[in-house]
Amino acid sequence: MNRIKRGWIFLSFVVISLITIYHLPFSSSHSAYAQTAPNIIRNEATPIFPEKITFELELDPSHSIETVELTFTVNKFSCIDADVRVPVEFEDNVASWDWILTRSGNLPPGAVVNWFWTLTDQNGIAIETQTQSLTFDDPRYNWQEIEAEGINLYWYEGANVGPTLLNASVASLRRLESEMGIELQEDVNVFIYGNSEDMREAVLYIQGWAGGVAFTEYNTILMGVPPRLADTWGTEVVPHELAHLVVAQFGRSCVGGSRPTWLDEGLAVYAEGPPNAETLSDIREGLEDNAFDPIRSLNGSFAADHSQAGLSYSQSFSVVEYMLTTYGQEKMQTLLLVLADGADYDEALQEVYGFNIDGLEAEWREAIGAPPREIPPTPTPLSISAIPTYEPSGLPESVPTPETAVSSQQDNTPSQANPICGLGFLPLIALGLVFRKNDLFAKTK
Numbered sequence: 001m002n003r004i005k006r007g008w009i010f011l012s013f014v015v016i017s018l019i020t021i022y023h024l025p026f027s028s029s030h031s032a033y034a035q036t037a038p039n040i041i042r043n044e045a046t047p048i049f050p051e052k053i054t055f056e057l058e059l060d061p062s063h064s065i066e067t068v069e070l071t072f073t074v075n076k077f078s079c080i081d082a083d084v085r086v087p088v089e090f091e092d093n094v095a096s097w098d099w100i101l102t103r104s105g106n107l108p109p110g111a112v113v114n115w116f117w118t119l120t121d122q123n124g125i126a127i128e129t130q131t132q133s134l135t136f137d138d139p140r141y142n143w144q145e146i147e148a149e150g151i152n153l154y155w156y157e158g159a160n161v162g163p164t165l166l167n168a169s170v171a172s173l174r175r176l177e178s179e180m181g182i183e184l185q186e187d188v189n190v191f192i193y194g195n196s197e198d199m200r201e202a203v204l205y206i207q208g209w210a211g212g213v214a215f216t217e218y219n220t221i222l223m224g225v226p227p228r229l230a231d232t233w234g235t236e237v238v239p240h241e242l243a244h245l246v247v248a249q250f251g252r253s254c255v256g257g258s259r260p261t262w263l264d265e266g267l268a269v270y271a272e273g274p275p276n277a278e279t280l281s282d283i284r285e286g287l288e289d290n291a292f293d294p295i296r297s298l299n300g301s302f303a304a305d306h307s308q309a310g311l312s313y314s315q316s317f318s319v320v321e322y323m324l325t326t327y328g329q330e331k332m333q334t335l336l337l338v339l340a341d342g343a344d345y346d347e348a349l350q351e352v353y354g355f356n357i358d359g360l361e362a363e364w365r366e367a368i369g370a371p372p373r374e375i376p377p378t379p380t381p382l383s384i385s386a387i388p389t390y391e392p393s394g395l396p397e398s399v400p401t402p403e404t405a406v407s408s409q410q411d412n413t414p415s416q417a418n419p420i421c422g423l424g425f426l427p428l429i430a431l432g433l434v435f436r437k438n439d440l441f442a443k444t445k
C-alpha cells in the first residue's frame with residue numbers, strides 16, 4: 001500500500017470517526033428514548049365553547065419523563081411566529097393545561113388549533129409528540145354547511161338561508177374579481193346565526209347591540225340573520241362583510257399600513273352590487289343640498305348620526321365607483337398594495353393616481369356635477385374625530401356590525417338602524433384578540 005492510499009484510508013477513518021462521534025449523542029438519545037419511550041395513554045384537547053380549551057396528556061407510569069411542555073398554535077394570519085410554548089405541571093403521569101379564552105381573547109368557531117407536547121426525561125433528552133389538531137366548533141346548534149368558490153357557509157335555521165346567502169356571497173366575490181380584479185386569497189368561513197343574540201353568545205366581550213363580527217385574521221365572519229331577513233338585509237350585509245375580508249386579505253400589512261374608511265366602505269358597498277334605492281337617493285340629495293363631506297374627513301370613522309353616516313357610505317361608494325370607472329382596476333389594486341406598504345393616504349394616491357385626496361375630491365365633484373369645494377392650500381389637519389379607528393390590518397381584530405333595526409326589535413335590544421356594516425361609525429374594537437403571551441401563559445388551577 002503506497003503512502004497516498006494509506007493517507008486516504010487514514011483520512012476516511014478520521015472522517016467516519018468524526019461523523020460517528022458527532023452523531024453519538026443523537027444515536028444514544030434514540031436508544032435512550034427507545035428504552036424509556038413513554039407510552040401515551042391519552043393526548044387530547046377538550047373545548048368548552050367559547051370559553052376554554054383543556055389540553056391533557058397522560059403517560060403510562062413506566063416512564064422517566066421529568067418535564068412537559070405544551071406548544072400550540074392557531075391557524076390564522078400572523079405577521080409574527082404565533083406559536084405559544086408553555087411549561088405544564090406533570091403530576092401522577094398527567095399534564096393538564098387550560099387555555100382560558102376569556103383571558104386571552106376570542107377564538108371564532110371553525111378556528112383550527114394545533115398542539116404537541118415536548119417530553120424531557122431525567123437525562124435531558126427531549127422528544128416531541130405528533131402534532132394534533134382540533135376544530136373549535138360552536139356545538140350549540142345543528143350546523144348545516146354549504147360551500148362554493150372558497151366560501152364555507154354554515155347556518156342552522158331556515159332551509160333556504162344557506163343557499164340564499166351563499167349565492168349572494170358568490171355574486172359579490174365575482175364582482176370583486178371582475179370589477180376590481182381582487183380575488184379571494186384564502187378560504188372564508190361564514191357562520192350565520194339565527195339571530196344576533198345567538199351570535200353574540202358565541203363571542204366573548206361583544207357589544208350588546210352587535211349583529212355581526214368579522215375575525216379578519218381568521219378569515220371568519222359571524223352574522224345574526226333571522227331567516228325572514230335573509231333575502232333582503234342578509235343578501236346585502238353578508239356580501240358587504242365578505243368584501244371587507246377579501247379586501248383585507250389583498251391589502252394585508254405587516255408594517256402598519258391601513259386604508260381610509262371611505263375606501264374600505266366604498267369598495268364594500270360597491271361589492272354589494274348595483275347601488276340600491278337608498279344609495280341613489282343619498283347621492284341625489286347630497287348633490288341637491290351640496291351636503292357631501294370633504295373626502296379627507298371620511299378617512300377616519302363616519303359620523304355617529306345615522307343619516308349622516310348613511311350619506312358617508314353612499315358618498316364613499318360614489319368616489320370608489322368614480323375611481324374604478326375612470327382609472328380602472330389595476331390602479332385600485334396598486335393603491336391597496338401601496339397603502340399596505342405603509343404609505344400615508346395622500347402619498348399613496350399621489351404615487352398611483354398623481355393627485356392627493358383633495359385632488360381626487362376636485363375630480364370626483366366635477367364628474368358627478370357637484371360644485372367645487374374650497375380646498376385650503378395645505379391639507380386640512382385631521383381632527384380628533386377623523387383619526388382612523390382602524391388597527392393596522394396586520395393585527396388580529398374583530399369588527400362588530402350593528403344588527404338590523406328589524407331584528408333588534410325582535411330581539412328586544414336597542415335599535416341600530418344601520419342596514420350595513422358599522423365599520424365607519426363604530427370605534428373598532430380589537431376584542432382581546434391580541435394574543436398576549438402573559439395571558440396565554442396564565443395558569444389555572
Ligand SMILES: [Zn+2]
Nearest residue numbers: 265268421423
Ligand atoms: Zn362596511
